[in-house]
Amino acid sequence: MKMRIDGREIEVRSGETIMEAARRAGISIPALCYHEAFGGQGHCRMCMVEVQAGGVTRLVVSCTYPVTREVEVKTSTPAIEKIRRDIVTLLYKRAPDSDFMERLYHSYGCSDNTLHANLGERCIMCRLCVRACEEMGVSAIAAVSRGTDKRIATPYDEASPDCIGCGACADICPTGAIEVIEKGSRRVIWNKVFEMADCQRCGRPFATLAQLEYLESRLDRDVVKQRLCSNCRRKEVVGKVRRYNASLPFV
Amino acid sequence: MNKSPVNNPDARLVLVCCGTGCIANGGLDVYRALQNELNGDEGVRVDAVTKGTGCHGMCARGPFVRIMPDDINYCQVKVSDVREIVEKTLHGGEVIKRLLFRDPRSKKTVKSHRDIDFYKRQHKIALRNVGVIDPASIEDYMARDGYQSLRKALFTMTPSQVIDEVVKAGLRGRGGAGFPTGLKWKACAAVDRLPRFIVCNGDEGDPGAFMDESVMEGDPHSILEGMAICAYAIGASAGFIYVRDEYAQSVASLGKAIEDARRHGFLGKNILGTALSFDIEIVRGGGAFVCGEETALLASIEGNVGEPRDKYVFPTERGLWGQPTVINNVETWANIPFIIHQGAASFASIGTAGSKGTKVFSVVGKVANTGLVEVPMGTTLREIIFDIAGGIPNGRKFKAVQTGGPSGGCIPESLLDLEVDFDSLARVGSMMGSGGMIVMDDRTCMVEVARYYLNFLAGESCGKCVPCREGIRRFGEILTRICQGKGTVDDLNLLESLSETVQSASLCALGRTAPNPVLSTLKYFREEYLEHIIRHRCPAGICKELTEFYIDPEFCNGCGLCAKMCPSQGIAGAKKQAHTIDQSKCIKCGECVDVCRFMAVKVR
Numbered sequence: 063m064k065m066r067i068d069g070r071e072i073e074v075r076s077g078e079t080i081m082e083a084a085r086r087a088g089i090s091i092p093a094l095c096y097h098e099a100f101g102g103q104g105h106c107r108m109c110m111v112e113v114q115a116g117g118v119t120r121l122v123v124s125c126t127y128p129v130t131r132e133v134e135v136k137t138s139t140p141a142i143e144k145i146r147r148d149i150v151t152l153l154y155k156r157a158p159d160s161d162f163m164e165r166l167y168h169s170y171g172c173s174d175n176t177l178h179a180n181l182g183e184r185c186i187m188c189r190l191c192v193r194a195c196e197e198m199g200v201s202a203i204a205a206v207s208r209g210t211d212k213r214i215a216t217p218y219d220e221a222s223p224d225c226i227g228c229g230a231c232a233d234i235c236p237t238g239a240i241e242v243i244e245k246g247s248r249r250v251i252w253n254k255v256f257e258m259a260d261c262q263r264c265g266r267p268f269a270t271l272a273q274l275e276y277l278e279s280r281l282d283r284d285v286v287k288q289r290l291c292s293n294c295r296r297k298e299v300v301g302k303v304r305r306y307n308a309s310l311p312f313v
Numbered sequence: 314m315n316k317s318p319v320n321n322p323d324a325r326l327v328l329v330c331c332g333t334g335c336i337a338n339g340g341l342d343v344y345r346a347l348q349n350e351l352n353g354d355e356g357v358r359v360d361a362v363t364k365g366t367g368c369h370g371m372c373a374r375g376p377f378v379r380i381m382p383d384d385i386n387y388c389q390v391k392v393s394d395v396r397e398i399v400e401k402t403l404h405g406g407e408v409i410k411r412l413l414f415r416d417p418r419s420k421k422t423v424k425s426h427r428d429i430d431f432y433k434r435q436h437k438i439a440l441r442n443v444g445v446i447d448p449a450s451i452e453d454y455m456a457r458d459g460y461q462s463l464r465k466a467l468f469t470m471t472p473s474q475v476i477d478e479v480v481k482a483g484l485r486g487r488g489g490a491g492f493p494t495g496l497k498w499k500a501c502a503a504v505d506r507l508p509r510f511i512v513c514n515g516d517e518g519d520p521g522a523f524m525d526e527s528v529m530e531g532d533p534h535s536i537l538e539g540m541a542i543c544a545y546a547i548g549a550s551a552g553f554i555y556v557r558d559e560y561a562q563s564v565a566s567l568g569k570a571i572e573d574a575r576r577h578g579f580l581g582k583n584i585l586g587t588a589l590s591f592d593i594e595i596v597r598g599g600g601a602f603v604c605g606e607e608t609a610l611l612a613s614i615e616g617n618v619g620e621p622r623d624k625y626v627f628p629t630e631r632g633l634w635g636q637p638t639v640i641n642n643v644e645t646w647a648n649i650p651f652i653i654h655q656g657a658a659s660f661a662s663i664g665t666a667g668s669k670g671t672k673v674f675s676v677v678g679k680v681a682n683t684g685l686v687e688v689p690m691g692t693t694l695r696e697i698i699f700d701i702a703g704g705i706p707n708g709r710k711f712k713a714v715q716t717g718g719p720s721g722g723c724i725p726e727s728l729l730d731l732e733v734d735f736d737s738l739a740r741v742g743s744m745m746g747s748g749g750m751i752v753m754d755d756r757t758c759m760v761e762v763a764r765y766y767l768n769f770l771a772g773e774s775c776g777k778c779v780p781c782r783e784g785i786r787r788f789g790e791i792l793t794r795i796c797q798g799k800g801t802v803d804d805l806n807l808l809e810s811l812s813e814t815v816q817s818a819s820l821c822a823l824g825r826t827a828p829n830p831v832l833s834t835l836k837y838f839r840e841e842y843l844e845h846i847i848r849h850r851c852p853a854g855i856c857k858e859l860t861e862f863y864i865d866p867e868f869c870n871g872c873g874l875c876a877k878m879c880p881s882q883g884i885a886g887a888k889k890q891a892h893t894i895d896q897s898k899c900i901k902c903g904e905c906v907d908v909c910r911f912m913a914v915k916v917r
Contacts, residue, residue: 126623148814152783210786212776
């Protein structure tokens with residue numbers, strides 16, 4: 063199936079979203095809540111595009127709109143750019159402490175002097191953290207409450223028994239909104255204190271004990287029998303490959 | 314046990330309204346007192362049957378007692394009136410004038426409900442049985458042709474004939490969006506995946522709206538019959554009724570109805586001996602307004618957080634648990650048996666070109682007779698507000714009517730002759746919604762009204778998408794500063810510009826319609842915004858920071874009522890002399906304005 067996007071003709075699989083097809087063809091559509099690992103969420107509305115299908119033109123969200131027939135897509139029009147500027151403005155005013163949002167605000171040429179800046183806030187509610195936590199199989203955090211009060215939290219803001227302190231949420235957060243404090247052999251995240259495990263090779267604390275135990279419970283023990291940091295694990299693998307290659311008869 | 318009036322034609326029938334509104338005013342006590350009085354050993358023996366019914370509609374005047382076939386309509390009946398009703402009316406055949414309805418305009422008493430303007434001008438289809446039958450009695454429903462439509466569909470029509478009939482009737486969804494019901498069914502039936510599901514949306518959440526509640530409480534079988542007919546038409550095996558959590562009486566009434574329908578073979582395996590098997594389950598909502606949005610509602614039934622999703626694929630194709638699903642509103646379902654029984658042509662002969670049939674409105678706010686009104690599509694706002702609901706009380710002036718729930722728009726006096734249907738309301742910047750109508754008088758500040766609705770929506774948005782969550786927050790912020798006299802003219806441009814984005818980029822209908830209260834008040838009451846911004850004055854005397862009341866000595870006759878009612882003792886004056894307000898004591902509550910019968914208290 064074909065789809066015309068910004069004048070270019072690209073190949074689409076039926077049912078695939080506009081965002082997926084565009085990214086495969088190397089066309090980027092701005093987005094804040096999209097991650098290729100999770101697919102579209104439809105929260106941020108930055109990725110709105112204009113779709114023409116069967117004589118009807120409308121604005122759709124490219125990360126959730128499935129292509130099921132021939133469509134013509136424009137990723138940028140004056141109307142779309144205005145929406146994006148408004149969204150960036152609204153999010154910057156919500157999370158003015160985020161450098162990421164500040165850069166975006168300036169790069170989109172937004173200007174607003176009247177809306178109240180919500181000082182101290184960094185979260186833009188893209189919920190990538192929630193999706194990451196879900197993918198880890200843990201689901202310790204979620205979007206709680208409703209309306210303008212909606213926010214990301216553990217149940218009742220208490221230390222969650224499910225949280226393994228892996229920090230995947232903080233890693234994926236585009237605005238640095240999730241606080242991770244690491245001090246010596248301790249990590250504090252989501253109001254919960256974790257003991258860290260030291261790398262068996264370099265001795266650096268690299269993961270929480272809870273995370274390693276969780277992984278061990280889910281994976282083949284052999285895979286995680288050595289507790290190594292990512293650097294040392296790489297060295298270990300490279301060494302293994304070298305030894306294996308050396309053991310091969312020279313061809 | 315009471316004898317059925319069907320079997321005993323000589324018996325008088327005493328209908329007592331036991332809708333939620335009347336129960337709140339003691340309707341249930343009146344009902345019990347009447348039963349005791351009629352069935353007890355003491356007192357007069359009268360051949361009469363007492364029936365607790367659903368809502369009679371005119372809730373402001375409840376509790377109602379209607380005596381048939383004499384056709385005597387008593388309102389605001391108290392337990393202390395019961396013995397007199399039994400002795401004088403039921404036994405002696407005498408009408409108690411004191412309890413009759415008094416027309417607010419002609420000041421005359423009216424004996425029969427048929428002669429009351431409020432009822433006379435209505436045309437009941439969805440509410441045909443509400444207030445007439447005992448909702449707990451399936452026999453009552455069947456005595457009024459109940460389940461005849463299901464029989465007719467099952468034994469004389471093919472599924473596609475049923476769908477065609479609904480298409481031809483031109484019925485559009487009564488939940489708000491107005492999507493043609495027949496086309497929805499057709500689309501769902503065309504998806505070749507089983508099982509298919511049917512859902513009834515009873516998550517009525519608009520402030521001041523209770524149309525669906527009255528049907529669920531007062532005529533639950535009409536919903537069940539409508540759903541069973543649809544099950545036959547599209548080949549569905551299971552149905553769900555999603556009821557707002559606050560509606561305990563609806564849940565009880567529907568629950569009883571489902572059990573009775575099963576016992577009579579109208580629900581369950583092999584309905585009426587045919588191959589159709591279909592059953593219905595009640596799901597109680599969790600208290601979120603947004604769950605009235607269909608995709609959020611489906612998520613909620615599935616046990617997920619009630620958040621909507623983008624509807625590029627409709628629920629008819631991917632609905633409940635990913636299966637093809639028809640979801641219709643309570644009032645829509647209640648129309649179905651009528652359409653099948655009377656035929657599409659009969660239904661389509663009522664209404665306007667684009668909107669067929671009738672619509673139930675809950676008319677509340679500043680009107681003489683608040684309550685439920687069912688009128689043909691195309692009835693004008695003026696007829697509904699003035700002729701049926703009795704106009705604005707206390708000699709005040711009509712200012713605006715807000716239709717369509719919290720994200721509807723405010724319609725000004727100049728558009729009172731608008732013929733109400735789905736399209737006309739959308740054209741003037743409001744919407745049909747589920748049929749809420751809030752009437753406002755000249756003591757209403759339109760900026761404050763917009764602020765009120767946006768604050769409501771700020772709490773009830775699901776908070777998933779940015780334009781709705783963050784946009785509504787900013788509407789609230791800007792409107793609040795205008796109400797405090799801190800707004801600028803640029804704020805009006807900002808409101809309009811933000812509205813565009815919220816309308817076009819929000820995920821669901823809640824967000825896309827959220828700017829309506831702002832845009833419609835800006836369109837029709839811009840002057841009032843400018844008064845707040847430029848002259849720092851709230852003409853209606855509502856925004857406290859911008860209001861100063863004074864007493865016009867030309868109008869004040871010194872009756873002293875305002876001084877008596879003033880909660881801060883801020884009004885003084887000699888008897889029969891013009892009074893004055895001490896501004897240092899005034900808390901701007903407006904009580905003096907509301908109580909003054911001579912319109913002497915004014916806003917500076």
